Amino acid sequence: MAPARVVVVWCPDWPVVAGAVVAGLAAQIPAAVVAANRVVACSAVARAHGVCRGQRRREAQGRCPELVVLADDPDRDARAFEPVVAAVEALAPGVELVRPGLVAVPARGPTRYFGGEPAVAERIIDVVAAQAGVQCQIGIADGLFAATLAAHRGLLVPPDGSAGFLATLSIAELHQPAADRATLVDLLHRLGLRTLGAFAALPVDDVASRFGLDGVRAHRLAQGLDERPLARRDPPGDLTVTRRFDPPLDRVDAAAFASREPAEQLHDALAARGLACIRLGISACTEAGEELHRVWRCVESLTAPGIGDRVRWQLDGWLTSRGSHHGAGITLLQLIPEEVIGGQALQRGLWGEPGEDDERAGRALVRVQGMLGPEAVLIGVLGGGRNPHDRVRLVPWGEDPTPARDADPPWPGQLPAPSPSRVPTLPLAAEVLDDAGHAVGVRGRGRLTSAPYRIAVxxxxxxxxxxxxxxxxxxxxxxxxxxxRRCARLQAVLDAEADGLLAVLLACETGRWKVEGIYE
Structure with missing residues (x-):
């Protein structure tokens, strides 16, 4: 069965547009949004100077010295996008937010009302420019994936023409912001599959056996079909989560705090029934009696943090970017699972994949943070560097796990695999001796004075x-x-009669040895 016709409204380079508005930058100033030391979005002016997505920050600034670097802020992007959504919603009900910068609308209703798809596209472009003050592009096709790629090119794909439209496009189009398929795209490219049409021509059984579930989903998209076959379920009526607020919510920080608990409750209720949400409805009522409603669509099943993020973004947008309720606070919040699927991703994996145990542990860690503070629960993030202590950065649970240094640049002298399993907070003093009992040192050319025979730690x-x-x-x-700093590192396996073997990573600096890591 062919997917339904979808209208996609796309605002190009939205993170840059939102960041530039907040920073007060003029349109002719080149700007880029950088996350983890890489460009994730850039303006048209910056692209004209050679800046592109995926570049390292230093390379981008080298190509465009006057480039203004903006921080990656999903909350800012969602808040600034609310006027665009409101403008589209005024023309076509049933707007679904895919992500900040991209909304989708079923094509059937607006097409009949305005007298055809070209009229719908023209009307939306004019209204968004007049009410929100931003430029957008429209794409109409069968299915969300094809319509999104059509919007990137400003095309209206004829009915039943999505497969032909997709066939000539690069295989790299499978890697979208909402679905990270960089590894799959790289593998397909190395196998000689350079276009979506070449990938779609493969038998689905071969794709499933070679690339797994994610490969099958990508294969369906390349064929112009929905990502999942029609196996969706009507959500039970008792899953709606309702919260009343007295006093009303009128501040963004209060709304962010209030979104956590109902998000976890909805996720727990769905998981208990073996379901997962892919379309989330968020409704609210204000003191002035205004009723607000928005639908968020997600490619993957929404986790508890994912639900909480979308609720926070939406409340933030309503409280700060809309003038329709004249500053009235929110008195009622409802979370409605508009569309659910079987929650296989929530079940325990056979080979240790993320499952129910991981979700339960994550919720427990959030509760610990609520009692003891965010800094009470830390996770290690591995990045670039030459020694194990420099490569690991501790960040609070739930925050963006961005490494302190980019892991991609070459790191001459980096410790080879395997890495130590334990890194002491302070290096342990050590003594390295040869078979004659003399201290072992390091010569100026980086060679040992003699072979290590015994080590005291x-x-x-x-x-x-x-x-x-x-x-x-x-x-x-x-x-x-x-x-x-100048040092030399050494790996050694030591004999320990009582405790078994012990492997250590040593470093010699200014003539003294110390233990930087322990292998267990």
Missing amino acids: DGNPPRRVLTWAGPWPVEERWWEPGGG
Whole structure:
């Protein structure tokens, strides 16, 4: 069965547009949004100077020295997008938010009312420009995926023509912001499948056996079909979560706090029935008696944090970007699962995939943070660097796990695999001896003075060295006035009669050895 006709309204480079409005930048100033040291969006002016998505920040600034770098802020993007959604909703009811910068509307109703798809596209463009003050592009096709790609090109694809439209497009189009398929796209490209049509021509059984479930979903999109076959269920009527607020919510920070608990309650109720939400309805009532409603669509099943994010973004948009309720606070909030699917992603995985246990642990960690503060629960994020201590950054649970340094640049002298399983907070003093009992050092050319035979760690009795590897000399920031840092690293496996084997990572700096990591 062919997908329904969909109208997609796309505002190009929306994170940059929203960030520029908040920062007060003029349209002719090149700007880019950077996250994890990479460009995630850039303006047309910046692209004219050679800036593009995926570039490192330094490379982008090298191509365009006057580039203004903006922070990645999903809350800001969603808040600024609310006037655009309101403008589209005034013309076509049933607006669904896919993400800030992209909304979808069923094509059937507006097409009949305005007298055809070209008239709908022209009317939406004019109204969005007049009411929201931004430019947008319209795409109409069979299915959300094809309509989104059509909007990127400003095209109206004829009915039953989505498969032909998609066939000539690059396989890289499968990698969209809402669905990270960079690994799959890279693999397909290396296999010689350069277009969506070439991928769609493969038998589905072969795709399933080689690429798994995500490959099958991508294969359906390449064929111009919906990502999932029609296996959706009508949500039970008792799943709507309602919250009343007294006093009314009139501040963004209060709305952010209030969105957490109902989001977790809705997610728990769906999980208990083996369901997951892919279209979330958010309704609210204000003190002035105005009724507000918005629908958010998601490619993947919404987790509890995902529901909470969308509720927070929507309340933020209503409280700060709309003038229709004249500053009246929100007295009622309802979360409605508009469309649900079987919640396979919520079940425990057979081979350790994320499942119900991970969700339950995440909710428990959030409760701990609520009692002890965000800094009470930290997770390690692995990034770039040469020694294990520099590569790990601790961030509070729930925050963006962005590494302190980009892991992609070359790191000459980086510790080879395997990495230590335990890194002491303070390095442990060590003594490295040869078979004659003399101290082992490192020569100026990075070679050991003699072979390690025994190693004493933190004042304990020496242990015999069974095998060792290295040394790996590292000279960092030698151009700085202080001389930077120069050291040599060594991996060794020690014999421990009572405790078994012990493997350590040692570093020699200024003639002294210390333990930087322990392998367990």
